[in-house]
Amino acid sequence: xxxxxxxxxxxxxxxxxxxxxxxxxxxxxxxxxxxxxxxxxxxxxxxxxxxxxxxxxxxxxxxxxxxxxxxxxxxxxxxxxxxxxxxxxxxxxxxxxxxxxxxxxxxxxxxxxxxxxxxxxxxxxxxxxxxxxxxxxxxxxxxxxxxxxxxxxxxxxxxxxxxxxxxxxxxxxxxxxxxxxxxxxxxxxxxxxxxxxxxxxxxxxxxxxxxxxxxxxxxxxxxxxxxxxxxxxxxxxxxxxxxxxxxxxxxxxxxxxxxxxxxxxxxxxxxxxxxxxxxxxxxxxxxxxxxxxxxxxxxxxxxxxxxxxxxxxxxxxxxxxxxxxx
Amino acid sequence: xxxxxxxxxxxxxxxxxxxxxxxxxxxxxxxxxxxxxxxxxxxxxxxxxxxxxxxxxxxxxxxxxxxxxxxxxxxxxxxxxxxxxxxxxxxxxxxxxxxxxxxxxxxxxxxxxxxxxxxxxxxxxxxxxxxxxxxxxxxxxxxxxxx
Numbered sequence: 418x419x420x421x422x423x424x425x426x427x428x429x430x431x432x433x434x435x436x437x438x439x440x441x442x443x444x445x446x447x448x449x450x451x452x453x454x455x456x457x458x459x460x461x462x463x464x465x466x467x468x469x470x471x472x473x474x475x476x477x478x479x480x481x482x483x484x485x486x487x488x489x490x491x492x493x494x495x496x497x498x499x500x501x502x503x504x505x506x507x508x509x510x511x512x513x514x515x516x517x518x519x520x521x522x523x524x525x526x527x528x529x530x531x532x533x534x535x536x537x538x539x540x541x542x543x544x545x546x547x548x549x550x551x552x553x554x555x556x557x558x559x560x561x562x563x564x565x566x567x568x569x570x571x572x573x574x575x576x577x578x579x580x581x582x583x584x585x586x587x588x589x590x591x592x593x594x595x596x597x598x599x600x601x602x603x604x605x606x607x608x609x610x611x612x613x614x615x616x617x618x619x620x621x622x623x624x625x626x627x628x629x630x631x632x633x634x635x636x637x638x639x640x641x642x643x644x645x646x647x648x649x650x651x652x653x654x655x656x657x658x659x660x661x662x663x664x665x666x667x668x669x670x671x672x673x674x675x676x677x678x679x680x681x682x683x684x685x686x687x688x689x690x691x692x693x694x695x696x697x698x699x700x701x702x703x704x705x706x707x708x709x710x711x712x713x714x715x716x717x718x719x720x721x722x723x724x725x726x727x728x729x730x731x732x733x734x735x736x737x738x739x740x741x742x743x
Numbered sequence: 744x745x746x747x748x749x750x751x752x753x754x755x756x757x758x759x760x761x762x763x764x765x766x767x768x769x770x771x772x773x774x775x776x777x778x779x780x781x782x783x784x785x786x787x788x789x790x791x792x793x794x795x796x797x798x799x800x801x802x803x804x805x806x807x808x809x810x811x812x813x814x815x816x817x818x819x820x821x822x823x824x825x826x827x828x829x830x831x832x833x834x835x836x837x838x839x840x841x842x843x844x845x846x847x848x849x850x851x852x853x854x855x856x857x858x859x860x861x862x863x864x865x866x867x868x869x870x871x872x873x874x875x876x877x878x879x880x881x882x883x884x885x886x887x888x889x890x
Contacts, residue, residue, distance in 0.1 A: 688798075689793075689794045692794045692797055692833075692836075693794065695793050696792055700828075702828045705821065705824040710831050714828070714831045714832050717832075717835070720832060720835050721835075721836045722839070733798055734800065734801055736840075740841070740878070741841025741842075
């Protein structure tokens with residue numbers, strides 16, 4: 418290992434592992450990356466420990482890619498440590514960027530999530546009612562587990578983040594562009610989301626099929642309709658988050674005949690992706706009759722969960738009011 | 744905060760053509776009404792981005808109302824019907840955030856309805872007073888006072 422090579426680290430917090438997979442999916446290109454850098458910490462693939470990171474000088478890691486939301490005290494501790502040791506922090510993927518799917522836990526709290534996970538799911542067999550405790554004593558020895566937060570946090574709500582790689586998971590070309598830009602020192606302004614600042618509809622091939630005056634009378638879920646593979650989803654009455662979502666993803670879902678779910682988050686001009694989509698949807702419902710509007714609106718099964726599927730922790734309100742949870 | 748001391752903070756978005764003029768009429772007619780409403784004048788009720796409503800709640804509003812021209816009277820033809828649809832959508836989303844539907848109201852007040860504007864302010868303020876403070880803490884009780 419030569420000291421001249423920049424050091425790179427990868428870490429995961431509250432995530433599914435898909436973002437780690439997105440790095441492995443660089444395939445042969447990962448060899449170019451490995452040739453250009455030293456990977457000094459990557460728990461999913463390499464056997465380095467926390468103490469190894471602690472032993473590194475501050476700012477000695479050129480860039481650390483962190484995926485996953487922050488849900489546990491351990492994750493908070495690790496990302497703060499990595500922030501201290503790293504020159505640049507990249508939030509890798511929707512969960513680190515926006516809170517992501519784990520962020521939907523913000524409609525609940527620790528108590529209700531534990532009740533569901535350890536007591537009431539049909540598959541749970543927990544007759545003794547055992548739940549994880551932060552401190553427990555086994556054979557006279559005290560064991561500890563990380564604290565579980567009531568609220569899921571995005572990475573930038575815990576540490577300073579330099580760049581964001583959006584997506585669930587980020588596509589290969591965006592990762593490679595980001596790595597190349599960092600290695601060549603051609604960096605955009607701090608805080609940039611490393612994907613074009615326009616909406617999915619701007620790049621969507623189905624845009625041409627959009628009627629001049631778009632209207633929706635019946636809102637369908639994707640499985641309720643035989644979807645035409647060429648026509649705009651909204652024109653077919655299916656909720657597609659495209660208008661309120663940043664592009665750069667390559668429209669992988671749309672090519673597979675599934676509507677956009679919003680994993681890239683909003684563009685720079687928008688604070689709250691869900692509210693912005695709600696606004697767009699409100700414009701195209703095809704009736705001005707109060708009762709009919711209410712009937713159509715009531716057919717959306719889980720509006721907040723649909724509009725904020727990936728972005729609840731970074732929305733304006735960030736979570737359900739604690740006192741309203743039972 | 745005890746219920747007697749609680750003065751609801753209410754934000755009212757009024758369209759300039761009908762409701763703001765109606766509020767002006769209430770003023771020039773020297774009507775007295777609940778002073779709890781903070782008026783924000785917009786060109787059309789359809790200009791009220793749902794983000795504005797969420798931001799108002801986040802910044803400490805206990806209630807938010809939007810007031811526009813009566814259906815059919817919109818200066819921009821159908822801005823107010825868009826507002827109606829967004830209001831119904833956003834009310835459902837607010838419930839999922841744990842914010843009662845009663846805290847977010849939509850009213851139609853025309854330029855000649857000063858008395859109705861007074862009634863809306865009084866009624867809505869009392870409704871919010873009965874509900875109590877919203878006390879929305881988007882941090883969920885976590886020690887993460889950021890942003």
